[in-house]
Amino acid sequence: MRAFEHCAYFAISDICDISSLLQSPDLSLPRPSDRDVCVCWVDVSAVTADDASAWVSRLPQTERDRYARYRHQLAAHQFLVGRLLIRGWLESLTGTSAAAWELREGERGRPEIASPPSPWSFNLAHSGNLVACVLSSVSDVGVDLEDLDRRPLTRDLARRFCAPAEVADIEQQPEAAQTHRFLTYWTLKEAYLKARGLGIAVHLADLEFNLAGEHPSISFRESLEGTSRDWAFGLFQPTPRYLLSVAVPQPAGSPRPDIAVSAVTLDALTR
Known part of the structure; x- marks a missing residue:
């Protein structure tokens, strides 16, 4: 084949x-x-x-x-x-x-x-x-993939699954861009959980992503505090309708x- x-x-x-x-x-x-x-x-x-x-x-x-x-x-x-x-x-x-x-x-x-x-x-x-x-x-x-047309954003949804800094970032976006920003965070979180083999018991709001740098970076709150941050993330839009995120270990110094x-x-x- x-x-x-x-x-x-x-x-x-x-x-x-x-x-x-x-x-x-x-x-x-x-x-x-x-x-x-x-x-x-x-x-x-x-x-x-x-x-x-x-x-x-x-x-x-x-x-x-x-x-x-x-x-x-x-x-x-x-x-x-x-x-x-x-x-x-x-x-x-x-x-x-x-x-x-x-x-x-x-x-x-x-x-x-x-x-x-x-x-x-x-x-x-x-x-x-x-x-x-x-x-x-x-x-x-x-890896995680989301259809931008599939999941309309509500304020409760963002506050349930996102860290406070992420919620603030979502809410400061123009209304038309808020679902896109929420699903950006969502796919990054899901890609990380899938790479780690972690299940739904993890509180997604305890994974906090920062999108301000050249690449997305991760930090951890409350139940996940102290978890290794040695990860690299890729964020892509393969078509105008879909977001795709990738998580891969990146040992310190590599x-x-x-x-x-x-x-x-x-x-x-x-x-």
């Missing part, structure tokens, strides 16, 4: 609209180096029931069974394409067939590679019509990892 021959590739650190950079069919996704973190995203809006029926046979039986339990078509397509994406990516990097990889849910449900032995760590996210996967040889990477984002077409993924 040669899924990544037609991926556009670039490195980016701040929020931007990257859709105009993802049109070339001639660029390929490079193998991540020891410092690289790569994200691929796929638009599943064109997946039909016939497509899904044909593609699901590529999954192992356990994943076919899980696919069959979905009652909503979009959720089923998100799961299917996410599994095709990570399996195809691992095959392209290692030469081991996509079907040979055993994936499992680790503690708190985070997906991980069970076999064969591999240095790669990955995480998956989906929202609306987009599915994203982050892959790195750095352990404990996390250079910031390069984070690259690429689009993958369904045709490239499933041919």
Whole structure:
């Protein structure tokens, strides 16, 4: 499964609209180096029931069974394409067939590679019509994705999930920009929690992000006080409608990892 021959590739650190950079069919996704973190995203809006029926046979039986339990078509397509994406990516990097990889849910449900032995760590996210996967040889990477059209902001929502400084930042934005700013904080928090394998017991308001610098930075309040702050974050807008955040460990004194984002077409993924 040669899924990544037609991926556009670039490195980016701040929020931007990257859709105009993802049109070339001639660029390929490079193998991540020891410092690289790569994200691929796929638009599943064109997946039909016939497509899904044909593609699901590529999954192992356990994943076919899980696919069959979905009652909503979009959720089923998100799961299917996410599994095709990570399996195809691992095959392209290692030469081991996509079907040979055993994936499992680790503690708190985070997906991980069970076999064969591999240095790669990955995480998956989906929202609306987009599915994203982050892959790195750095352990404990996390990714989150949110549809800007999906979740209208209320003041109670911001105050429930955001630290006081974040709430103040949201409320000082123009009204039309407040949902965007809230979801910026939300995706960063979720990416961090997914990288750590932490569950919903964590109080999201105890994670505090600062967006004033060149890159987002994290600090911790109350229940999480004293937690290591040695993390790097990437914040992206793959299309005008979606926000995507990435969390990756960055040991003190080490250079910031390069984070690259690429689009993958369904045709490239499933041919």
